[in-house]
Amino acid sequence: MPDANAPLASIRNFIDGQFVDGSGGKAFEKRSPLDNRVTASVAEASRADVDRAVASARSALKGPWPRLSGADRADILLKVADEMTRRHADFVEAEIADTGMPRVVADPMCGRGAANFRVFADVVKTVPTEFFETFTPDGRGAMNYGLRRPVGVVAVVCPWNAPLLLMTWKVAPALACGATVVVKPSEETPRTAALLGEVMNAAGVPKGVYNVVHGFGPNSTGEFLTTHQDVDAITFTGETRTGEAIMKAAAVGARPVSLEMGGKNPAVVFADADLDSAIEGTMRSAFSNTGQVCLGTERVYVERPLFGAFVAALKAAAESLRIGPPDDPASRLGPLISLEHKRKVLSYYAKAAEAGATLVTGGGVPDMPGALADGAWVQPTIWTGLPDDAAVCTEEIFGPCCHIFPFDSEEEAIERANATNYGLSAAVWTRDLARAHRMAAEIEAGVVWVNSWFLRDLRTAFGGAKHSGIGREGGVHSLEFYTELKNVCVKL
Numbered sequence: 001m002p003d004a005n006a007p008l009a010s011i012r013n014f015i016d017g018q019f020v021d022g023s024g025g026k027a028f029e030k031r032s033p034l035d036n037r038v039t040a041s042v043a044e045a046s047r048a049d050v051d052r053a054v055a056s057a058r059s060a061l062k063g064p065w066p067r068l069s070g071a072d073r074a075d076i077l078l079k080v081a082d083e084m085t086r087r088h089a090d091f092v093e094a095e096i097a098d099t100g101m102p103r104v105v106a107d108p109m110c111g112r113g114a115a116n117f118r119v120f121a122d123v124v125k126t127v128p129t130e131f132f133e134t135f136t137p138d139g140r141g142a143m144n145y146g147l148r149r150p151v152g153v154v155a156v157v158c159p160w161n162a163p164l165l166l167m168t169w170k171v172a173p174a175l176a177c178g179a180t181v182v183v184k185p186s187e188e189t190p191r192t193a194a195l196l197g198e199v200m201n202a203a204g205v206p207k208g209v210y211n212v213v214h215g216f217g218p219n220s221t222g223e224f225l226t227t228h229q230d231v232d233a234i235t236f237t238g239e240t241r242t243g244e245a246i247m248k249a250a251a252v253g254a255r256p257v258s259l260e261m262g263g264k265n266p267a268v269v270f271a272d273a274d275l276d277s278a279i280e281g282t283m284r285s286a287f288s289n290t291g292q293v294c295l296g297t298e299r300v301y302v303e304r305p306l307f308g309a310f311v312a313a314l315k316a317a318a319e320s321l322r323i324g325p326p327d328d329p330a331s332r333l334g335p336l337i338s339l340e341h342k343r344k345v346l347s348y349y350a351k352a353a354e355a356g357a358t359l360v361t362g363g364g365v366p367d368m369p370g371a372l373a374d375g376a377w378v379q380p381t382i383w384t385g386l387p388d389d390a391a392v393c394t395e396e397i398f399g400p401c402c403h404i405f406p407f408d409s410e411e412e413a414i415e416r417a418n419a420t421n422y423g424l425s426a427a428v429w430t431r432d433l434a435r436a437h438r439m440a441a442e443i444e445a446g447v448v449w450v451n452s453w454f455l456r457d458l459r460t461a462f463g464g465a466k467h468s469g470i471g472r473e474g475g476v477h478s479l480e481f482y483t484e485l486k487n488v489c490v491k492l
């Protein structure tokens, strides 16, 4: 159970290697999603603080950081990873305090933070640039070679659902490339970004290379940062509408953006699939992190002969998930991030009922004991029976829920899976590998998993098609965003 007597934490901005309050003296409350109790006071960065953070990041670009060899920077990043590993328990506590996620969920997610630094330390050391030999009329020729240079000061705007994982996924490659960053964590999850400041200092990262400013989006820190003309590039993970606003901000000054946004991801399960694997994978993709995973499945298409068995098995799997507080080792589902998000998810539960869905399981709020009754808990929920164009089947809910539809042919499954404005990820379950390859080629998504879900190799391209994103990060693709590739042409 959460400790009602725990002292209020004080979370501060991290600018130029120092923890500082907001210069305007403003602070906002962070509430625990477990019981809605205020657990922290967070210093809100004013426009002047954002100016200072950007100036500090700019000034660090004139220092040693971008001039270190890739190998030397990689060594420092490995120290960051080691220090994160040493302080793993602190990161897990911080993530749990912000999100309420079960320890079994927070633990591997925080492990991914250190892994992000290790992977990009490796990538930056091994990626070549390009070379072209050019023939010239005088017969002497020319040589062209590519040089990568850091893109400059990068604004990193982050969401709340996997805070440390998604923030370090961008910070690690940016730093590996010699860029400097100003991070704007979600107002819901300020702790781990601040804690990473301590790690940066301990690992010997020069001051100004990593900065953190806390606050909100519109008319606040997020907007001050993304409209700042001394920011050279903006990388963002969050809702599609926010991404659109950030793209508009980036248009002024023609700054590049990398946008990872929402999804309404399909899973397609053929009748020949290994049912146990398909159920296990779909259970994780629909319900893990209480459905607050951008890659999660909210639409499941099941070939008709398997439909009844699949619905029954996924119902049993959902009902086996223990909803509970982080420290109960049996807990698999925590609360949603906030009461506001709970209201949004429950509004979709109501819409499903109004539209005449068949409720397979869930659909409401679980009974929670004591103070937990005030938290942002909802039941994992499965529906069938709605048409493809129902709101619940077309709009991203970002909760622990999915709708299951029957289908009759491969062509139909492709058409229905693609009938969405989103295109982040998809999962295909079948034993027929030729069909799996055909499906993977036809589905409009940035990532397609076959007989798996969220199996991540951090060197691979990651990002969304259609309204789910612009650009790709991961491996060399991250380096493309965080560097300018310059061609040098030498006439011989």
Ligand SMILES: NC(=O)C1=CN([C@@H]2O[C@H](COP(=O)(O)OP(=O)(O)OC[C@H]3O[C@@H](n4cnc5c(N)ncnc54)[C@H](O)[C@@H]3O)[C@@H](O)[C@H]2O)C=CC1
Pocket: 157, 158, 159, 160, 161, 162, 166, 184, 185, 186, 187, 215, 216, 217, 218, 221, 222, 223, 226, 237, 238, 239, 240, 242, 243, 245, 246, 260, 261, 262, 263, 293, 294, 295, 396, 398, 424, 464, 468, 469
């Ligand atoms: N494609 C992907 O890789 C992922 C996408 N997401 C998406 O993120 C959403 C959940 O995260 P949220 O934090 O609710 O997203 P959000 O878009 O509301 O907020 C994300 C960040 O943007 C900031 N922000 C909001 N308005 C802004 C503005 N006008 N200018 C600058 N910054 C602004 C917020 O303060 C926050 O730090 C879901 O829709 C989910 O699909 C989440 C994780 C991964």
Ligand SMILES: O=C(O)/C=C/C=C(\O)C(=O)O
Pocket: 161, 162, 165, 166, 169, 289, 292, 293, 294, 295, 456, 462
């Ligand atoms: O593995 C990644 O890089 C991205 C993962 C995304 C999530 O964990 C999420 O959106 O929850």
